[in-house]
Amino acid sequence: MATINSGNKTTRSHSHHHTSFTRVHHFAALALVAATFFLTRLFDHSIAHCSNAYHYTTPDETVRSRGYANLKIYVYEKDEIDGLQLLLSGRDGKISADACVKGQWGTQVKIHRLLLQSTYRTRKKEEADLFFVPSYVKCVRMMGGLNDKEINQTYVKVLSQMPYFRLSGGRNHIFVFPSGAGAHLFKSWATYINRSIILTPEGDRTDKRDISAFNTWKDIIIPGNIDDGMTINNPRLVDPLPLSRRKYLANYLGRAQGKIGLLRLIELAKEYPDKLESPVLKFSGPEKLGKRDYFLHLRNAKFCLAPRGESSWTLRFYESFFVECVPVILSDQVELPFQDVVDYSQISIKWPSTRIGKELLDYLESISDNEIEEMIARGRRVRCLWVYDTELESCSAFSGILGELQKKVRQFHQSAETFWLHNGSLVSRDLVEFSKWKPPMPMALILW
Ligand SMILES: *[C@@H]1O[C@H](CO)[C@@H](O)[C@H](O)[C@H]1NC(C)=O
Ligand SMILES: *[C@@H]1O[C@H](CO)[C@@H](O)[C@H](O)[C@H]1NC(C)=O
Numbered sequence: 001m002a003t004i005n006s007g008n009k010t011t012r013s014h015s016h017h018h019t020s021f022t023r024v025h026h027f028a029a030l031a032l033v034a035a036t037f038f039l040t041r042l043f044d045h046s047i048a049h050c051s052n053a054y055h056y057t058t059p060d061e062t063v064r065s066r067g068y069a070n071l072k073i074y075v076y077e078k079d080e081i082d083g084l085q086l087l088l089s090g091r092d093g094k095i096s097a098d099a100c101v102k103g104q105w106g107t108q109v110k111i112h113r114l115l116l117q118s119t120y121r122t123r124k125k126e127e128a129d130l131f132f133v134p135s136y137v138k139c140v141r142m143m144g145g146l147n148d149k150e151i152n153q154t155y156v157k158v159l160s161q162m163p164y165f166r167l168s169g170g171r172n173h174i175f176v177f178p179s180g181a182g183a184h185l186f187k188s189w190a191t192y193i194n195r196s197i198i199l200t201p202e203g204d205r206t207d208k209r210d211i212s213a214f215n216t217w218k219d220i221i222i223p224g225n226i227d228d229g230m231t232i233n234n235p236r237l238v239d240p241l242p243l244s245r246r247k248y249l250a251n252y253l254g255r256a257q258g259k260i261g262l263l264r265l266i267e268l269a270k271e272y273p274d275k276l277e278s279p280v281l282k283f284s285g286p287e288k289l290g291k292r293d294y295f296l297h298l299r300n301a302k303f304c305l306a307p308r309g310e311s312s313w314t315l316r317f318y319e320s321f322f323v324e325c326v327p328v329i330l331s332d333q334v335e336l337p338f339q340d341v342v343d344y345s346q347i348s349i350k351w352p353s354t355r356i357g358k359e360l361l362d363y364l365e366s367i368s369d370n371e372i373e374e375m376i377a378r379g380r381r382v383r384c385l386w387v388y389d390t391e392l393e394s395c396s397a398f399s400g401i402l403g404e405l406q407k408k409v410r411q412f413h414q415s416a417e418t419f420w421l422h423n424g425s426l427v428s429r430d431l432v433e434f435s436k437w438k439p440p441m442p443m444a445l446i447l448w
C-alpha cells in the first residue's frame with residue numbers, strides 16, 4: 001500500500017516493483033472499470049506496468065484483469081458443521097434465505113450466494129486463502145429463529161468444529177454482520193473472532209456499547225443493501241428528476257428516534273418547510289410508506305441528508321446515488337467502503353453533526369447547480385460499487401469486496417496456539433499434527 005500512496009510514488013514503486021506487484025494488481029481491476037480521475041491515484045506508471053506484466057502471465061483477460069485471480073475462498077457447507085444450519089435458518093429450520101435476502105440486511109445472503117457461484121470459490125480447504133462462514137443471524141434473530149444466548153452458543157459450537165479456524169486463530173475466516181450492531185450480534189465475539197475478517201456496513205457502534213467491534217485494519221466496510229428495484233431491475237422503481245424540477249433544497253426521510261441530531265433536523269424542517277422536506281413517514285403499520293413512495297420523496301431534493309440514526313451507517317447514503325441527490329453525511333463516526341478506490345469528497349458532503357441548523361441550509365444553498373450536477377455525474381460513475389449483482393459485473397459491491405479480501409491474503413497465518421517444526425509440520429501445543437486435530441476443539445485455549 002505504501003508503494004501506492006506515498007508521495008514519491010515513481011521511485012518507490014520502481015524499487016519495490018516485485019513486492020508491490022501482487023498488492024497492486026487488484027487495483028488494476030477497478031481501474032479498468034472506472035477509469036476516472038476521482039477514483040484516486042491509480043494511474044501511476046507502476047500500476048500500468050504491473051498489470052501488463054500480470055496479463056502477460058495470465059492470458060485469461062476477463063477474469064485476470066480484475067486482479068484477484070489467485071484468490072481462493074472456501075465456503076463452509078451448511079451440513080458440514082454441526083450447528084451451522086441453525087445460524088442460517090433458525091432452531092426450527094423454518095427461516096428461508098429468500099425471506100432474508102430482502103431489506104437492508106440482505107447482504108448476509110447476497111454475499112453468501114455470490115461466493116457460492118464464484119469462480120474464486122475453492123472446494124479444497126488445503127488450498128484456500130480464506131474461509132467464509134455463512135450465517136444469516138441478523139435475519140434469524142429478527143424472525144425469532146434464535147435468541148441472543150442461542151446465537152452466542154451456536155457460534156462457539158460451530159467454531160470449535162473448524163480445525164482451520166483454530167489453525168489461524170480465525171485470522172483467515174470471514175464473517176458478515178450486516179446491521180448496525182456489527183459483530184456484537186455474537187455476544188462473545190471479542191473472545192472468539194477478534195482476529196477474524198468482519199464484513200459490515202457499520203464502522204462504529206459506540207453509542208450503546210463500550211467498544212466498537214470494527215477494526216479499521218482488518219475488517220471491511222460493505223455497502224448496505226439497496227432495494228433491487230433501484231439498482232438491478234429494469235425499468236427502475238423510480239427515475240431521477242432533473243435538478244430544475246426538484247421541489248426542495250434538501251430532505252431528511254426518517255424518524256426522530258429520540259436522537260438529538262435527528263430532532264434538530266425535524267425542527268429545522270418545521271422552520272424552513274420550503275427548503276427542507278422532512279415528512280412524517282410511517283415505516284410500519286397500515287399506513288406504512290411503500291418502497292416506491294419512499295424513493296419518490298427522496299428524489300425530490302438536490303441534497304439528501306444522511307444523519308446518524310441508531311448507529312453511524314445509513315442506507316440513505318447509498319440510496320442517494322440512485323435517485324441522484326448529493327448525500328450529505330451528518331454522522332461524524334461514519335466509515336465508508338472501498339476507500340482504496342473512491343474519493344468521497346468528490347461525490348458527497350460530510351458536515352459536522354454538531355452544526356445542524358440554518359448554517360447548513362445556507363451552505364447548501366450557496367452551491368451552484370453546476371457544481372451539484374458535477375458531483376452527481378461523478379456519483380453516477382461509482383455507484384456500481386454499491387450494487388450486489390453477479391460476479392460478472394466488473395464494477396459491483398462484490399468486485400469491491402473481492403479486491404479488499406485479496407489484500408488480506410497471507411502466505412501464512414500464525415496463532416498463539418499453533419506451532420511448526422523443521423519439516424513444515426504444523427502442530428498444536430501438545431505436538432499433535434494438524435491433520436490429526438479432531439473437533440470439537442477446546443476453544444478456551446485460544447488465548448489472544
Ligand atoms: C457465549 O458462549 C460461550 C460458550 O458457551 C460461553 O462461555 C460465554 O459465556 C457466552 N457468552 C455470553 C455473553 O453469554
Ligand atoms: C481485539 O484485538 C485487538 C488487537 O488486535 C485488541 O487491541 C483489542 O483490545 C481486542 N478487543 C477486545 C474487545 O478484546
Ligand SMILES: *[C@@H]1O[C@H](CO)[C@@H](O)[C@H](O)[C@H]1NC(C)=O
Binds near residue numbers: 421424
Ligand atoms: C516432521 O517431524 C516430526 C518430528 O520429527 C514428525 O513427527 C513428523 O511426522 C514430521 N512430519 C512430516 C510431514 O514428515
